Amino acid sequence: MSSPNPSVMASLVEAERFRLFVQGVTDYAIYMLSPEGVIDSWNAGAKRFKGYAAEEIIGRHFSIFYTPEDLSTSLPERALKTAAETGKFEGEGWRVRKDGSRFWAHVVIDAIRDEGGVLVGFAKITRDITERKQATQALHASEERFRLLVQGVVDYAIYMLSPSGEITNWNAGAKRIKGYDHDEVVGTNFSRFYTDEDRAANRPAIALATAERAGRFENEGWRVRKDGSRFWAHVVIDPIRNELGELVGFAKVTRDVTERRKASAELERAKEALFQSQKLEAIGKLTGGVAHDFNNLLNVIINGLDMLAGEVKSPASAKILESMQRAASRGSTLTQQLLTFARQQPLRQEKHNLNAVIGSFEAVLRRANKGSVSFDIRQTPTLSAVMVDPAQFEAALLNLVVNARDATEDGGRIVLTTENVVLAEREVNSLPAGAYVRVAVEDNGAGMTPVVAARAIEPFFTTKEVGKGTGMGLSQVYGFVQQSGGDLSIQSRSGRGTTVAMYLPAMKEEALDSDQPGSDAVTEKALVVDDQPEVLELTIELFRSLGFEVLSAGNGRDALDMLQRHPDIDVLFSDVVMPGMSGIALGQQARVLRPKLKVILASGYAAPALAEHKEGLKEFLFLTKPYRVNDIIRMLRVPG
Numbered sequence: 040m041s042s043p044n045p046s047v048m049a050s051l052v053e054a055e056r057f058r059l060f061v062q063g064v065t066d067y068a069i070y071m072l073s074p075e076g077v078i079d080s081w082n083a084g085a086k087r088f089k090g091y092a093a094e095e096i097i098g099r100h101f102s103i104f105y106t107p108e109d110l111s112t113s114l115p116e117r118a119l120k121t122a123a124e125t126g127k128f129e130g131e132g133w134r135v136r137k138d139g140s141r142f143w144a145h146v147v148i149d150a151i152r153d154e155g156g157v158l159v160g161f162a163k164i165t166r167d168i169t170e171r172k173q174a175t176q177a178l179h180a181s182e183e184r185f186r187l188l189v190q191g192v193v194d195y196a197i198y199m200l201s202p203s204g205e206i207t208n209w210n211a212g213a214k215r216i217k218g219y220d221h222d223e224v225v226g227t228n229f230s231r232f233y234t235d236e237d238r239a240a241n242r243p244a245i246a247l248a249t250a251e252r253a254g255r256f257e258n259e260g261w262r263v264r265k266d267g268s269r270f271w272a273h274v275v276i277d278p279i280r281n282e283l284g285e286l287v288g289f290a291k292v293t294r295d296v297t298e299r300r301k302a303s304a305e306l307e308r309a310k311e312a313l314f315q316s317q318k319l320e321a322i323g324k325l326t327g328g329v330a331h332d333f334n335n336l337l338n339v340i341i342n343g344l345d346m347l348a349g350e351v352k353s354p355a356s357a358k359i360l361e362s363m364q365r366a367a368s369r370g371s372t373l374t375q376q377l378l379t380f381a382r383q384q385p386l387r388q389e390k391h392n393l394n395a396v397i398g399s400f401e402a403v404l405r406r407a408n409k410g411s412v413s414f415d416i417r418q419t420p421t422l423s424a425v426m427v428d429p430a431q432f433e434a435a436l437l438n439l440v441v442n443a444r445d446a447t448e449d450g451g452r453i454v455l456t457t458e459n460v461v462l463a464e465r466e467v468n469s470l471p472a473g474a475y476v477r478v479a480v481e482d483n484g485a486g487m488t489p490v491v492a493a494r495a496i497e498p499f500f501t502t503k504e505v506g507k508g509t510g511m512g513l514s515q516v517y518g519f520v521q522q523s524g525g526d527l528s529i530q531s532r533s534g535r536g537t538t539v540a541m542y543l544p545a546m547k548e549e550a551l552d553s554d555q556p557g558s559d560a561v562t563e564k565a566l567v568v569d570d571q572p573e574v575l576e577l578t579i580e581l582f583r584s585l586g587f588e589v590l591s592a593g594n595g596r597d598a599l600d601m602l603q604r605h606p607d608i609d610v611l612f613s614d615v616v617m618p619g620m621s622g623i624a625l626g627q628q629a630r631v632l633r634p635k636l637k638v639i640l641a642s643g644y645a646a647p648a649l650a651e652h653k654e655g656l657k658e659f660l661f662l663t664k665p666y667r668v669n670d671i672i673r674m675l676r677v678p679g
């Protein structure tokens with residue numbers, strides 16, 4: 040008997056060793072299949088995974104491990120065919136154990152061929168990766184829940200950016216806050232939400248660079264919605280990195296905090312208003328006390344000077360005494376302004392329509408202005424009535440016009456307006472919500488800086504040259520409106536002009552027509568015109584004593600303007616000889632506007648001395664100065 044070939048013996052030993060190795064593997068099911076898919080071998084791992092002993096499964100078709108769903112699609116046959124044609128099949132799917140339970144398997148099938156290339160079977164390796172599959176599914180479920188959570192948030196815009204700033208996803212909050220749908224923004228750069236100013240300053244790129252470098256970017260600023268409107272945004276940008284530390288993008292969270300910002304600004308304004316109110320209250324108390332005591336001292340001085348005036352005989356001494364009396368009188372006026380600011384000046388409040396008060400005072404306002412500055416009056420026809428002291432109101436209005444005049448260069452303009460307004464709570468300083476009458480004086484003059492505007496109403500504060508102003512004008516206006524239950528608003532920009540507005544509480548009743556005087560129940564209205572202020576004021580009082588509501592003008596042009604603005608004027612009473620337009624020319628143009636208007640002319644010259652006006656005088660009633668109230672009454676009775 041011949042001895043075995045050593046090389047053959049070595050191969051057999053090696054094969055046996057490999058078989059034992061395969062049989063001992065428990066983490067993988069490793070077994071052989073015939074070319075038809077019949078199981079030829081079975082290892083310990085296969086028994087552990089699938090539950091079959093070798094004697095139970097060898098000789099059966101490997102399709103026994105597949106689910107009914109996979110069998111219905113002939114997956115086992117297709118797997119063998121793929122392995123035979125390509126040399127290998129690899130896939131994952133559900134497989135079935137002996138007890139019917141399922142596990143998720145990773146499968147590799149390799150085709151085995153002999154030296155001649157003939158298919159002799161398949162090597163099949165299966166691994167149970169159910170735990171990994173479950174972990175993956177759990178991770179996916181968690182990610183899906185997080186995605187749904189992010190997508191459902193509506194109070195925050197939450198979205199991802201690429202490293203270069205392109206938007207990669209979009210949640211419901213982003214759509215609500217910014218107005219864009221998902222398809223409109225994904226793939227575009229997030230800089231589209233920034234203002235033009237911020238883009239010009241390269242702020243979007245700076246934000247990403249800061250987040251990448253520092254690990255976080257947080258800021259607030261204006262952002263732009265789809266419709267072009269702006270909102271105040273709180274923004275947080277965090278960099279996202281992979282396991283290798285490489286930047287893969289950014290997480291961006293934006294919140295619309297416009298309302299919070301408004302509330303904060305309102306609180307700050309309220310604090311500032313409270314501080315200003317407390318400061319002015321303290322100044323007012325001090326001012327009122329000083330003015331009261333100073334008034335008492337002035338009373339002694341003025342009365343003493345009056346008593347001395349009768350005893351002084353020397354012309355030089357009389358002149359000195361007269362100067363002292365004028366100075367004392369100015370001091371008295373100043374104390375009255377101080378008391379007004381301190382709200383300690385007694386007011387004689389009556390129900391008035393301010394349009395009517397302004398109309399009767401218009402001539403004085405126009406004289407206070409300089410001819411090189413235009414002066415317009417724009418009145419709301421139906422103005423609500425207010426409770427005011429008309430004398431104090433006229434003084435306040437005159438102060439505003441004089442201040443505007445002093446601030447306006449030649450060729451500028453001053454506009455006086457009246458209107459009804461409804462204010463919200465604290466819309467103007469600390470005024471409560473309600474209906475008000477707004478009287479404003481606007482100029483296009485030098486304006487004020489914010490610092491100057493904040494101090495403008497303080498007593499004795501002035502930016503005028505020494506000797507050009509006491510600094511009490513706006514103080515008097517402020518004190519008057521405060522004591523009348525209203526408030527004062529100053530809007531000014533350096534080089535852009537100033538608007539000072541008085542807000543006075545409107546009375547709770549229907550608005551009065553601008554041609555109604557307020558509480559005075561008169562049936563007629565007179566327009567008095569004279570270029571001499573003293574004569575004009577006297578004539579105004581004469582007509583008032585007759586029950587007329589009186590408007591006034593200092594020249595013919597202003598009078599014609601008032602006739603156009605007040606169509607219900609019943610009587611025109613004018614001087615004849617005036618610069619520019621005579622009283623006769625005024626009367627003739629007035630009759631063109633109002634054919635039935637009663638026109639009474641007056642002059643210091645007797646009618647025969649007015650030869651050049653002889654023909655014109657025949658058209659109108661005529662009075663010679665000086666006239667008395669009875670003369671006016673007589674003329675009013677004459678049909679004309």
